[in-house]
Amino acid sequence: MENRETLPSPEKEKLTTLMSLDGHIFPVEEAVIVELRAIRRLLPAAGDATIPISQVTGQILAKIIDYCRKHNDHKLNRLRDEEISAWDRHFVDVDEELLFDLLVASHFLEVKDLFYLTVTTVTDTMKTKSPAQVGNMDQLRNLFISNFRLD
Amino acid sequence: MALNYSHRPVFPAHTSENNMWSPMRTVNGWLAEGAPEKYGECYSRPWLPSQEEMEEWHFIRNDKVDRCCSPESNSRDIVDRLPSDPFGMDIQTTFTAITGWLEDLEVDYGGYVRSNSRRSSQENYDLFAGWNLIWNSALKSRPFSSSVQFNEKLNSSILSSSPQVYEKPDDTLDAISKVNEYVEERGMEGSLARYNNEFPPACNESWIMGFDNEGTSCSPELQFGEKVEGAAKSEEAPHDAFKFCLMYLGVKDLLSIETVCRYLRSEVRGEPLLWKSIHIDQPLNEKITDDILLELACRADGTLQSLSLVECPKITDDGIRRVLETNPRLTKLFVPGCTRLTVEGMLSNIWTHNSKKDVPGIKFLRIGGLYGVTCEHFDVLKALLGTDDNMLKSHHRPHFYHRGNYYLPYDDDRAIDIEMCPRCEKFRLVYDCPSEGCQVKDNVPQVCRACTLCIARCAQCGTCINDNEYEETFCLDLLCSDCFKQLLKYQDRLDKKVDPCGDHMNMIA
Numbered sequence: 207m208e209n210r211e212t213l214p215s216p217e218k219e220k221l222t223t224l225m226s227l228d229g230h231i232f233p234v235e236e237a238v239i240v241e242l243r244a245i246r247r248l249l250p251a252a253g254d255a256t257i258p259i260s261q262v263t264g265q266i267l268a269k270i271i272d273y274c275r276k277h278n279d280h281k282l283n284r285l286r287d288e289e290i291s292a293w294d295r296h297f298v299d300v301d302e303e304l305l306f307d308l309l310v311a312s313h314f315l316e317v318k319d320l321f322y323l324t325v326t327t328v329t330d331t332m333k334t335k336s337p338a339q340v341g342n343m344d345q346l347r348n349l350f351i352s353n354f355r356l357d
Numbered sequence: 358m359a360l361n362y363s364h365r366p367v368f369p370a371h372t373s374e375n376n377m378w379s380p381m382r383t384v385n386g387w388l389a390e391g392a393p394e395k396y397g398e399c400y401s402r403p404w405l406p407s408q409e410e411m412e413e414w415h416f417i418r419n420d421k422v423d424r425c426c427s428p429e430s431n432s433r434d435i436v437d438r439l440p441s442d443p444f445g446m447d448i449q450t451t452f453t454a455i456t457g458w459l460e461d462l463e464v465d466y467g468g469y470v471r472s473n474s475r476r477s478s479q480e481n482y483d484l485f486a487g488w489n490l491i492w493n494s495a496l497k498s499r500p501f502s503s504s505v506q507f508n509e510k511l512n513s514s515i516l517s518s519s520p521q522v523y524e525k526p527d528d529t530l531d532a533i534s535k536v537n538e539y540v541e542e543r544g545m546e547g548s549l550a551r552y553n554n555e556f557p558p559a560c561n562e563s564w565i566m567g568f569d570n571e572g573t574s575c576s577p578e579l580q581f582g583e584k585v586e587g588a589a590k591s592e593e594a595p596h597d598a599f600k601f602c603l604m605y606l607g608v609k610d611l612l613s614i615e616t617v618c619r620y621l622r623s624e625v626r627g628e629p630l631l632w633k634s635i636h637i638d639q640p641l642n643e644k645i646t647d648d649i650l651l652e653l654a655c656r657a658d659g660t661l662q663s664l665s666l667v668e669c670p671k672i673t674d675d676g677i678r679r680v681l682e683t684n685p686r687l688t689k690l691f692v693p694g695c696t697r698l699t700v701e702g703m704l705s706n707i708w709t710h711n712s713k714k715d716v717p718g719i720k721f722l723r724i725g726g727l728y729g730v731t732c733e734h735f736d737v738l739k740a741l742l743g744t745d746d747n748m749l750k751s752h753h754r755p756h757f758y759h760r761g762n763y764y765l766p767y768d769d770d771r772a773i774d775i776e777m778c779p780r781c782e783k784f785r786l787v788y789d790c791p792s793e794g795c796q797v798k799d800n801v802p803q804v805c806r807a808c809t810l811c812i813a814r815c816a817q818c819g820t821c822i823n824d825n826e827y828e829e830t831f832c833l834d835l836l837c838s839d840c841f842k843q844l845l846k847y848q849d850r851l852d853k854k855v856d857p858c859g860d861h862m863n864m865i866a
Binding site: 325 | 596597598599601602604605606610613614616617618
């Protein structure tokens with residue numbers, strides 16, 4: 207899944223290219239890079255080259271870039287607080303596997319707001335579940351079926 | 358099983374001189390002298406022989422067998438001396454009876470050996486060992502963890518020829534799992550949520566596991582990987598997200614997550630960063646004991662920095678002392694409302710702790726709710742905490758009295774929470790007044806600042822109730838007239854919701 211945004215004056219704004227684990231290319235503007243603090247540190251060294259992000263797949267990276275753009279808009283006062291909260295709630299209303307991946311990726315890329323958002327979402331659901339249900343949260347590697355049961 | 362076999366009654370109903378001769382015998386894992394003194398000392402097994410038996414024996418605690426309780430706290434504690442099952446309603450009593458019967462046989466056997474009588478001792482031993490084998494298998498088929506523990510001790514006492522060094526089952530962790538049984542599905546509790554938000558995540562160092570090398574998503578696994586028990590290949594481990602979430606969970610939720618699977622259990626127990634700051638609030642406060650506290654404090658591997666125990670009635674001075682001994686880096690000790698603690702005990706603990714070398718010492722103390730603090734105690738505490746009157750009086754956030762806010766919030770930066778009440782001059786928690794008429798004007802110190810005994814306050818909003826109208830609720834809280842009117846309105850609304858057809862019925866009638 208690729209994400210290209212048409213900018214009014216592309217030659218004025220420098221685009222950095224990110225490449226995900228599965229080879230998708232994402233040209234992103236500087237405002238988004240600022241949010242991805244881990245990448246921001248690499249910018250001086252990277253120059254014009256494509257930055258490979260080998261831990262994050264294309265789907266997740268696209269979502270994270272989406273998030274950064276939306277919050278950048280919010281910072282520039284184009285969005286109201288209620289709108290951004292509603293958008294955030296909708297953003298994390300996904301299945302658990304995707305939520306976990308977002309959590310880990312946002313930690314890796316050091317997107318603090320998204321990290322806290324995903325962590326609070328996951329811990330909120332954990333707190334309302336019994337231990338058995340928490341075990342079932344990880345669908346792909348069903349904790350209760352695996353060897354890691356407590357018996 | 359031939360319960361009727363023994364000529365000796367299982368529960369001797371009276372003290373008798375026959376017992377004078379009884380040698381040391383092991384009963385229920387305790388070394389017991391057969392002296393017919395009135396039962397004085399204590400024990401705290403969940404199951405017990407009958408009370409008559411207890412009154413007959415004088416117990417000497419065997420430290421090796423049981424590390425559960427300290428003698429001093431037990432001897433002082435009436436609660437621990439009460440029998441847990443006085444009416445024998447439990448099935449465990451039957452087992453106890455049978456086990457007691459076996460012990461009596463053991464006494465007889467022991468008596469024979471000690472009196473150097475060699476007659477038929479070997480026969481008796483074989484017979485007894487046989488019964489013991491049958492009895493132990495019967496016990497094993499039952500899912501009682503306590504009786505299984507006793508089983509091992511009985512084994513070790515009866516076959517006392519070789520000292521059996523058995524792996525003591527994890528008593529305190531069983532206790533923790535009992536605490537856990539209380540933790541069921543529930544929504545987020547308000548107070549815990551508040552603390553979760555106010556607490557910095559226990560691990561700011563999580564960001565260090567960051568971007569410095571390409572393999573960072575592997576590094577959490579590398580860090581935690583060694584601690585996984587059993588066959589832990591990284592591709593079989595649960596999602597990494599769980600590990601990050603652990604940093605943001607409170608004690609109650611961590612204990613719950615511990616029971617999900619072995620991997621998460623080893624994560625929770627093996628990561629000291631999760632336990633650097635421990636906060637115990639409702640509902641765990643009622644259940645936490647000294648031993649559980651020590652177990653939790655030890656999980657930090659000596660890095661515990663902040664310990665907060667709100668209204669924990671089972672925590673004693675000795676428990677705090679043990680925690681301080683094993684955690685030299687503790688700087689915040691919050692024990693408001695822990696009624697079993699004494700001021701003298703707290704002073705001596707802090708003195709000992711702060712006098713150690715290379716120890717930062719306790720800098721923040723909360724003992725609101727402890728009684729009997731005198732001026733001398735307060736001066737010593739101020740000296741120990743390294744603070745003085747000027748620092749204490751400097752501007753702090755006002756503290757208002759209302760339900761759920763009796764004690765200072767976690768992030769308040771005062772060194773000590775109690776102060777001298779301007780009216781009664783006793784050292785207690787002093788509250789400010791939120792009412793408009795009592796606000797600070799032109800640097801005049803607030804008049805309306807005192808402890809709750811001197812100035813009664815509304816339990817809802819914290820305003821002073823002096824000559825104003827007030828109501829006393831069923832829970833003996835005071836409410837000012839405004840809050841009471843609001844309460845009435847709310848109740849009316851609830852009543853209307855419950856009975857929406859009230860008007861309709863009236864119309865029909």
